Amino acid sequence: MESPIQQRVTEIRKFNRFYTNIIGLVNQNVLESPYSLAEARVLLEIDAAAACTASNLAEILQIDPGYLSRILRRFKKDGLIETTKSMTDGRSQILSITEKGRATFRQLSDASASQLIQLLEQLPQGAQQTLVQNMAAIQNMLSGQADTSITIRRHRPGDVGYIAYRHGVLYEKEYELDHRFEKYVLQSLIAYLEDPSRGEIWVAECCGAIVGFIGIVGISEKTAQLRWFLIEPDFRGVGLGRKLVSTVMEYCQQKYYNHVFLWTFKGLDAARHLYQSFGFTLTEEKENDTWNNQLIEQRWDVMLGVD
Amino acid sequence: MESPIQQRVTEIRKFNRFYTNIIGLVNQNVLESPYSLAEARVLLEIDAAAACTASNLAEILQIDPGYLSRILRRFKKDGLIETTKSMTDGRSQILSITEKGRATFRQLSDASASQLIQLLEQLPQGAQQTLVQNMAAIQNMLSGQADTSITIRRHRPGDVGYIAYRHGVLYEKEYELDHRFEKYVLQSLIAYLEDPSRGEIWVAECCGAIVGFIGIVGISEKTAQLRWFLIEPDFRGVGLGRKLVSTVMEYCQQKYYNHVFLWTFKGLDAARHLYQSFGFTLTEEKENDTWNNQLIEQRWDVMLGVD
DNA sequence: TAATATTAATTGACTAAGTCAACTATTTTA
DNA sequence: TAAAATAGTTGACTTAGTCAATTAATATTA
Numbered sequence: 072m073e074s075p076i077q078q079r080v081t082e083i084r085k086f087n088r089f090y091t092n093i094i095g096l097v098n099q100n101v102l103e104s105p106y107s108l109a110e111a112r113v114l115l116e117i118d119a120a121a122a123c124t125a126s127n128l129a130e131i132l133q134i135d136p137g138y139l140s141r142i143l144r145r146f147k148k149d150g151l152i153e154t155t156k157s158m159t160d161g162r163s164q165i166l167s168i169t170e171k172g173r174a175t176f177r178q179l180s181d182a183s184a185s186q187l188i189q190l191l192e193q194l195p196q197g198a199q200q201t202l203v204q205n206m207a208a209i210q211n212m213l214s215g216q217a218d219t220s221i222t223i224r225r226h227r228p229g230d231v232g233y234i235a236y237r238h239g240v241l242y243e244k245e246y247e248l249d250h251r252f253e254k255y256v257l258q259s260l261i262a263y264l265e266d267p268s269r270g271e272i273w274v275a276e277c278c279g280a281i282v283g284f285i286g287i288v289g290i291s292e293k294t295a296q297l298r299w300f301l302i303e304p305d306f307r308g309v310g311l312g313r314k315l316v317s318t319v320m321e322y323c324q325q326k327y328y329n330h331v332f333l334w335t336f337k338g339l340d341a342a343r344h345l346y347q348s349f350g351f352t353l354t355e356e357k358e359n360d361t362w363n364n365q366l367i368e369q370r371w372d373v374m375l376g377v378d
Numbered sequence: 379m380e381s382p383i384q385q386r387v388t389e390i391r392k393f394n395r396f397y398t399n400i401i402g403l404v405n406q407n408v409l410e411s412p413y414s415l416a417e418a419r420v421l422l423e424i425d426a427a428a429a430c431t432a433s434n435l436a437e438i439l440q441i442d443p444g445y446l447s448r449i450l451r452r453f454k455k456d457g458l459i460e461t462t463k464s465m466t467d468g469r470s471q472i473l474s475i476t477e478k479g480r481a482t483f484r485q486l487s488d489a490s491a492s493q494l495i496q497l498l499e500q501l502p503q504g505a506q507q508t509l510v511q512n513m514a515a516i517q518n519m520l521s522g523q524a525d526t527s528i529t530i531r532r533h534r535p536g537d538v539g540y541i542a543y544r545h546g547v548l549y550e551k552e553y554e555l556d557h558r559f560e561k562y563v564l565q566s567l568i569a570y571l572e573d574p575s576r577g578e579i580w581v582a583e584c585c586g587a588i589v590g591f592i593g594i595v596g597i598s599e600k601t602a603q604l605r606w607f608l609i610e611p612d613f614r615g616v617g618l619g620r621k622l623v624s625t626v627m628e629y630c631q632q633k634y635y636n637h638v639f640l641w642t643f644k645g646l647d648a649a650r651h652l653y654q655s656f657g658f659t660l661t662e663e664k665e666n667d668t669w670n671n672q673l674i675e676q677r678w679d680v681m682l683g684v685d
Numbered sequence: 686t687a688a689t690a691t692t693a694a695t696t697g698a699c700t701a702a703g704t705c706a707a708c709t710a711t712t713t714t715a
Numbered sequence: 716t717a718a719a720a721t722a723g724t725t726g727a728c729t730t731a732g733t734c735a736a737t738t739a740a741t742a743t744t745a
Binding site: 124125126129136137139140141143144157160161162163164 | 721722723724725726
Binding site for chain 2: 076079080083085086087089090091093183187188191192196197198199200202203206207209214230231232233234236237238240243248253256257264278282303308309
C-alpha cells in the first residue's frame with residue numbers, strides 16, 4: 072500500500088533511469104569525440120553567450136574554476152576560443168569562440184542532432200509533436216514557472232462539446248452509463264445553447280487543461296437549475312467543487328434567481344456534503360433505469376436570500 | 379527557417395539540458411554520500427535483483443568488469459553485500475545484499491525520494507498526476523514499445539462530445555467560427571444519436587489520443603451524407619484522411635447506399651483532392667454567413683457502384 | 686577424453702576527470 | 716590607503732574509469 076505521492080515518486084524514478092539512458096545515447100557522440108562532456112558543455116556555453124568570462128562559466132556550469140581554467144587553456148591551444156582582456160576589469164578576460172571553435176561545436180551538435188532525429192523518425196509526425204509537448208509540459212511544471220493555480224472562466228467554443236465528452240467518458244467509467252446518457256447530456260447542452268441568455272457555463276482550468284466545469288440554466292423567472300457539474304478525478308478533494316458551486320451561487324444572486332435546484336445520483340457523498348453546506352436539501356428521490364444502471368436520482372433544492 | 383523536425387530537436391535538447399539538472403538534483407544526495415553514482419547504481423541493482431552475479435551486473439549496467447570487481451570488493455569489505463559461490467558454476471558467485479547494505483541503500487533512496495517529494499509538492503495533486511502521465515507517455519514513445527500506428531474504431535461514449543469539442547476549437551482557430559457553428563455541429567450529432575442505426579461514426583486513435591474522425595448518416599434509402607470529417611493538424615498529410623474516407627465508402631457499399639454527398643468549405647485544397655480521388659464532384663456552391671465569416675460552402679456528390 | 690575455446694572474475698598499470706588549497710594580479714570596500 | 720574580495724592560474728592530489736593480462740572454471744569439439 073503505497074501512498075499516491077510515493078507511487079508518483081516511483082514513477083518519476085523509473086522515468087529518470089530511463090531518461091538517463093536517453094541522454095547518454097544523445098551524448099554518445101561527445102564521448103566519441105576528443106572532448107569530455109564537461110568540455111562540450113563549456114564550448115556550448117561559450118558559443119551561446121555572446122561574451123562571457125571564466126568565472127561566469129564556472130558559476131553557470133557549476134564547475135571548479137581550476138578545472139575550467141585548464142579546459143580553457145586547452146581550447147585556446149587548439150584554437151577553439153580566443154581571450155581578450157576585459158576593458159572594465161583587468162583581472163577578467165572575455166572569452167569568445169573562433170570560427171574553428173564554432174565548426175567543432177557544430178560538428179558535435181550535428182552528431183547529437185542526428186541521434187535525436189533517428190529517435191524521432193521512429194514516430195509518426197503527430198506523435199513527435201505530442202512528445203515535444205509532453206516535454207515542454209514537464210519542464211514547465213518542474214521549473215516552477217508554470218502557473219499551477221486553478222482558474223475559472225466562462226465557456227468558449229468547444230467547451231460545450233468537451234463537457235459532453237467528459238460526461239460520456241467518466242459516467243461510463245464510474246457508473247456504466249451508456250450512449251443514452253451521453254445523448255441526454257448533449258440534448259441538455261443544446262437546449263442551453265438555444266438560449267444562453269438565461270444561464271452560463273464555467274470551466275475550471277489548470278495548466279491549460281480543463282479540470283472541471285459547472286453550469287446553470289434558468290427554468291422560470293425565479294428558478295434556475297444547476298447542471299453539468301463535474302470535476303476530473305485527479306482534481307477532486309482540493310476544494311474546486313466548492314469554488315465552482317460558489318461561482319454559480321453568486322451568479323444566481325446577481326440574476327435574482329431565488330430558487331436553485333439540481334439533479335444528482337444517490338451515493339455521491341462528497342457532493343452531498345457540498346450541496347448541504349450551500350443550504351441545499353433533498354426534496355425528491357426516484358429510480359431511473361433509463362441509463363443502463365439502477366441508479367437512484369436525487370433532487371436537491373435551495374432557496375436563496377432568505378437568511 | 380527551421381524544419382519542423384529541427385525545431386523538435388531543438389526543443390528536445392532544451393528539455394535534455396533542463397532534465398539533466400533535475401536528475402542532478404535528485405542524485406545530489408548520492409554525491410553527498412561516500413558512494414559514487416556508479417556505486418549507487420550497483421547497490422540498487424543488487425537490491426532489486428533477487429540474485430545476480432558480477433557479470434550480470436556488468437552487462438546490465440554497462441560497466442567495466444574490472445571496475446565493478448573493485449566496487450564489489452569495497453562493498454564486501456564494508457559489509458554491504460555477501461557473496462556465495464554458485465552451485466551450478468564454480469566461476470560465478472552469487473551476490474546478495476545484507477541488512478546493512480539494504481539500510482544504506484534505503485538511506486540513499488529515501489534522501490532522493492524526499493528531493494522528489496519536494497519537487498512534487500509544489501504542484502497541485504492533479505498536476506502531479508499529469509506530470510507522471512507525461513513522463514510515462516515520453517517513455518512509452520521513446521522506448522519504441524509504444525504502438526504508434528493509427529487505428530480506426532467505431533465510436534464509444536464520450537466520442538460524440540469530443541467531436542463537437544474539436545470542431546468547436548479547431549474551426550474557431552482556423553476559420554473564426556463561433557458558438558453558432560458549435561451548436562450546429564452538436565445538433566447534427568444529436569440527430570445522429572436519435573437514430574444511429576442508419577449511420578456510423580469512426581474515430582482514429584494514435585497513442586491513446588483521438589487524432590481524427592469521420593461519420594456517415596443515411597438521408598434517404600439510397601443516399602448518405604458524409605459528416606464530421608476532421609483530422610488534428612499534427613496528423614494531417616500522413617494519409618489518414620484517405621483511410622477515413624475509405625472506411626466510410628466501404629460502409630456505404632455494405633449498406634447499399636449508392637449516393638454519397640458532403641458539405642465542405644471552399645479553399646480546403648487537400649480535402650478537395652481527396653474527395654476528387656474518391657470520385658466526388660462539386661455540385662453546388664453557396665455563401666453562408668451564418669457563422670461569422672464569409673465562407674463559401676461547397677457540396678460534393680458521388681454515385682457508387684456505377685463503374 | 687584430451688585439447689581448445691570460452692567465460693567469470695580479478696589484478697596491475699594506466700589515463701582521464703575532477704577537487705582542493707595555495708598563489709598572483711587586480712579591484713572593491715572600509 | 717590598508718584590508719578584504721575577486722578573477723584566474725597552478726601544483727599536488729584523489730577518484731573514476733579503462734584496458735590488457737591473468738587465473739580458474741566451464742563448454743566445445745576433434
